[in-house]
Structures are given as C-alpha cells and as structure tokens.
Amino acid sequence: xxxxxxxxxxxxxxxxxxxxxDPDPTRGEGPRGDWAAGGTLxxxxxxxxxxxxxxxxxxxxxxxxxxxxxxxxxxxxxxLTTWGWIHLxxxxxxxxxxxxxxxxxxxxxxxxxxxxxxxxxxxxxFLPYAPVWSLISIAIxxxxxxxxxxxxGRAPNPGAAKPA
Numbered sequence: 001x002x003x004x005x006x007x008x009x010x011x012x013x014x015x016x017x018x019x020x021x022d023p024d025p026t027r028g029e030g031p032r033g034d035w036a037a038g039g040t041l042x043x044x045x046x047x048x049x050x051x052x053x054x055x056x057x058x059x060x061x062x063x064x065x066x067x068x069x070x071x072x073x074x075x076x077x078x079x080l081t082t083w084g085w086i087h088l089x090x091x092x093x094x095x096x097x098x099x100x101x102x103x104x105x106x107x108x109x110x111x112x113x114x115x116x117x118x119x120x121x122x123x124x125x126f127l128p129y130a131p132v133w134s135l136i137s138i139a140i141x142x143x144x145x146x147x148x149x150x151x152x153g154r155a156p157n158p159g160a161a162k163p164a
Contacts, residue, residue: 039147047098054091058084116145
C-alpha cells in the first residue's frame with residue numbers, strides 16, 4: 001500500500017525540483033575524505049615542525065661554521081654559512097606556511113605545494129652534508145606535496161549560487 005502526497009495544485013515538496021543534487025566529488029563538493037582531511041592536518045604540522053627545525057639548523061650553521069663536516073669536490077658546494085642562511089629563510093617560510101595550512105588559509109595550500117617542492121630540492125642539494133636527515137626531509141616534502149595537492153575539501157564550487 002503506497003501513499004502519495006496530497007495534490008495541492010502546485011508541485012509538492014517531494015518533487016525532484018526541490019531535492020538537492022548529489023555532491024560531485026570532482027568539483028570539490030561533498031564531505032572531505034578522512035585521508036585528505038587528516039593528511040592536510042598532518043602536512044600542516046609537519047611543515048610547522050620542519051620549518052622550525054630548519055630555522056634552528058640555519059642558526060647553528062650561521063653561528064658555528066663547523067657544525068656540518070666539510071666535503072670534498074661537490075658540484076653544488078656552498079659555504080656552510082650560505083647553507084645556514086638557506087635553511088633559515090626556507091625554514092621560516094615553511095613554518096609560516098604550515099601555520100597557514102593549520103588555520104585553513106586559502107593561500108597556504110598553493111604556497112605549501114610550491115615550498116614543499118623547494119624544500120625537496122634544498123635537501124637533495126644538502127644530501128652530502130647530512131644524508132639521513134636529508135632523506136627524511138625529502139620524504140616529508142613529498143608527503144606534504146601529496147597531501148596538499150589531493151585535498152579538495154575547500155575547492156570552490158563554480159556551480160553554486162552566489163548570495164546576493
């Protein structure tokens with residue numbers, strides 16, 4: 001026994017016109033996946049911590065030029081004080097961007113991807129000075145890029161009506 005809603009002369013609230021369409025995940029609609037949301041949060045924390053460690057590494061290399069061992073012939077050899085300034089500047093930028101990611105700022109996602117790529121290149125070039133930490137840092141940078149690039153939870157919905 002099925003019941004139909006009473007006819008009122010116009011379309012009822014049950015009509016197809018009044019139903020909300022299913023979310024389209026390709027346009028950033030709908031709930032964020034657990035992996036994307038957790039990955040973005042973890043990427044922000046990793047950026048904040050790695051940036052702070054980069055600042056500390058930079059300060060140590062600037063203050064004492066013998067913190068890292070000198071290497072022989074290396075194509076990308078810089079003075080260790082120069083490496084200290086590189087770590088200090090990139091570390092500060094990564095930490096600030098990580099804070100922006102944690103606060104949900106729109107600019108932080110794109111900047112985080114760009115800085116993640118720069119971070120990976122930086123530690124690839126720094127590989128002979130601190131090989132284990134450089135490999136860990138490269139892995140962190142790759143994860144940050146992946147997490148920020150796959151999170152579409154805050155993507156704008158071009159089909160949504162703008163409030164007047």
